[in-house]
Amino acid sequence: MSARVLIAEDEPNLVESLSFILSREGCEVSAVFDGESVLERLRTERPDVLVLDVMLPRRTGFEVLKLIKTDPGLSAIPVMVLTAKGQERDRRTAEDLGADAFVTKPFSNQDVVDRIKRLAGG
Template structure:
């Protein structure tokens, strides 16, 4: 079975950049842009890795992460959080809620690819 990533992001340019980077590496990339329904989307078809923006319409990435960590089905889901702000308190809040990795926009394409692959390998034990 292939590697699946769900990208919860509302900025079209970021969506296309990440989709291109990951799909070229063999990932099946699904996207979701509404924070209010993101938890339902994750629970309906849990991905191998979740890439989650902090600022989303309807519900923040922090709230989404907190809900996912509280659900048994997704408490161990590898999550990479993206933010345009990159303030220390955002990183600290994400870590309190159980994020696996945190990245500030703009990011290097290679950094996203390496991080998503590392999260997948750490979760599955794949080498």
């Protein structure tokens, strides 16, 4: 598998760990650290999967998700939402906005890899 994965996450340590496990699986990983940058990056390149943290500076993950899913040009990109809140309310918000997967922190590495593989393959 050589999927291109974009990680939007403001915690550098998590970006590093996600990059490590996904690279190990053969993915091509790039990262941004705030909501605004995600949208900028999507204008120039199109990842196979987007890993999106909810609590992002400048624009929250949900705002970004909403923009992506309502943009006909971007809505096809599979999005996996990451959140540290882990509340049922957030999960529902994410699903309503059209998230393709939802993972709460702390996550199992294997779980994240499996989901991303599935999203990239679909």
